[in-house]
Amino acid sequence: MHTQIILRIIDALWFILPAYVANSTPVNVSKIQFLERYGKPIDFGRSWRGARILGDGKTWRGLFSGILAGTVVGFLQSEFQYRVILSLESIFRDQVIDLPRMSVGLGFMLSLGAIIGDMTGSFVKRRMNIDPGDPAPLLDQLDFVFGAFFFSWLLTGLLNLEHFFIIVLITPAIHLLGNFIAFVWKLKREPW
Numbered sequence: 001m002h003t004q005i006i007l008r009i010i011d012a013l014w015f016i017l018p019a020y021v022a023n024s025t026p027v028n029v030s031k032i033q034f035l036e037r038y039g040k041p042i043d044f045g046r047s048w049r050g051a052r053i054l055g056d057g058k059t060w061r062g063l064f065s066g067i068l069a070g071t072v073v074g075f076l077q078s079e080f081q082y083r084v085i086l087s088l089e090s091i092f093r094d095q096v097i098d099l100p101r102m103s104v105g106l107g108f109m110l111s112l113g114a115i116i117g118d119m120t121g122s123f124v125k126r127r128m129n130i131d132p133g134d135p136a137p138l139l140d141q142l143d144f145v146f147g148a149f150f151f152s153w154l155l156t157g158l159l160n161l162e163h164f165f166i167i168v169l170i171t172p173a174i175h176l177l178g179n180f181i182a183f184v185w186k187l188k189r190e191p192w
């Protein structure tokens with residue numbers, strides 16, 4: 001019973017992994033000094049109706065690095081599955097074959113969708129006069145998830161509702177857990 005639930009969560013995580021990677025890459029890449037000059041805002045600093053279109057938190061560097069990193073992870077996932085399926089002796093074979101099938105194209109669309117979903121979240125925040133970095137609970141954590149599922153649906157015409165609901169439920173929880181660990185390690189000032 002419990003293992004069933006855990007296996008279903010692992011399935012959903014395997015599917016969404018490129019989007020998670022695409023979403024978490026930009027903030028880390030923003031700390032790399034020599035890429036500083038590529039940190040131009042996607043909206044080129046322009047405003048619309050009295051507020052920035054997206055804001056300084058959405059850069060070309062983040063967009064390209066996120067899509068690239070997520071697509072590479074999707075490629076590695078598909079290679080891994082392909083090789084394990086070929087090697088019949090593998091003891092993990094049956095479990096691994098059960099995982100949803102990843103492909104480079106799907107990894108790319110999940111990553112592109114994650115980045116565009118995150119940009120859409122920023123666009124909505126700016127329209128509500130919420131500054132970059134200021135919290136918009138749930139929107140901040142889930143904008144990229146919606147984008148990723150939407151773009152995977154554009155590619156495949158399929159939307160796995162079980163994957164969708166599992167990811168929508170556990171992503172905010174993973175965020176809170178990650179922030180709490182960062183707080184304990186004194187990387188963050190607040191525990192949330």
Ligand code: CTP
Pocket residue numbers: 026027028030054055056057058059060061062063115118121122125130131132133134
């Ligand atoms: N980032 C980036 N390019 C992107 C997305 C993120 O360079 N396309 C970097 C920025 O340095 C950003 C950081 O990652 O400040 C954290 O991303 P996020 O929390 O999404 O942005 P915020 O700064 O909080 O801005 P917003 O309110 O628009 O989400």
Ligand code: MG
Pocket residue numbers: 132133134140
């Ligand atoms: Mg943010």
